[in-house]
Amino acid sequence: MHSIRKVYANPNLIRNICSVRGVCALNVVGDGKKTMWSTNKKNIQNYSTITPIMKDVSSVQIVNNALTRFYSKSKSTKHHREYISDSDSDSDSDDEKPKGKGKVKIGDSEFWRRKIRTLHSVLDVNNDGVISYDDFQVLAENFIALGHLKPDDEKAFRDELKTVWEAQFGEINPYNLVNAEQYLTEIHVAVNDKSQRDRIHAFLPYLFKAVDKDHSGFISLTEYKLFFKCVGLTPEDAAVSFAVIDKNGDGKLSIKEFVKLGREYFLTEDEKRISRMFWGPLVSDH
Incomplete structure (x- = not known):
């Protein structure tokens, strides 16, 4: 199992994302449920391919934005x-x-x-x-x-x-x-x-x-x-x-x-x- 990587977007919505062999787990605080998302590749940086596995989430965009922030914040000039x-x-x-x-x-x-x-x-x-x-x-x-x-x-x-x-x-x-x-x-x-x-x-x-x-x-x-x-x-x-x-x-x-x-x-x-x-x-x- 890969280590958990914290992604801070809107703290009222998102708490963390972890990757386990190409699968991302998103904790949605609003309803307390953990929703599973998957990608077509093991590298979750390819966030444009994310699709929901379960049906208890409101928007794929929540995850897209969170992953964008996670990978953007690691860049440095x-x-x-x-x-x-x-x-x-x-x-x-x-x-x-x-x-x-x-x-x-x-x-x-x-x-x-x-x-x-x-x-x-x-x-x-x-x-x-x-x-x-x-x-x-x-x-x-x-x-x-x-x-x-x-x-x-x-x-x-x-x-x-x-x-x-x-x-x-x-x-x-x-x-x-x-x-x-x-x-x-x-x-x-x-x-x-x-x-x-x-x-x-x-x-x-x-x-x-x-x-x-x-x-x-x-x-x-x-x-x-x-x-x-x-x-x-x-x-x-x-x-x-x-x-x-x-x-x-x-x-x-x-x-x-x-x-x-x-x-x-x-x-x-x-x-x-x-x-x-x-x-x-x-x-x-x-």
């Missing part, structure tokens, strides 16, 4: 490994990370929820209340249009956003829309799963490179304003945020600092951390 390694080695505090069984998970505070709702509003480029893959594409175009990314980085950036989308939200189609509460749920699951944690901020190095117009390896307030402009925030918001996160007051941020702050935004519930301003002013409590 050279840039992702390089910059995540840097930020991990220089973490301010180990209390950002889940400590294991019995310990409090990340994401239980209202402050953390405000941060994630804030990011949802930033990623909702067209301000329709939901995030779609179209929003991700527009976001990419906004940064690429600055003209500072090399062709290879442009492609890697698009690929990374696609991987992030599939890992977090599943299938790419016009009807896959993510509201704020769903986004909160997905991010809460991801930050508490070591295998998913680094994927949620893997696109940050590309944002930095896109606004580092002189390719100096540092960004100034002027360049930080470009970052905020691309995500629909004002120069005034950028000035306020930069003043907070430029901790040493030298007027610049390195890519290591930038990625570290962006990563910490997801992983800490400490309201005193300067990373709280990374994506601009937090949305109001509600």
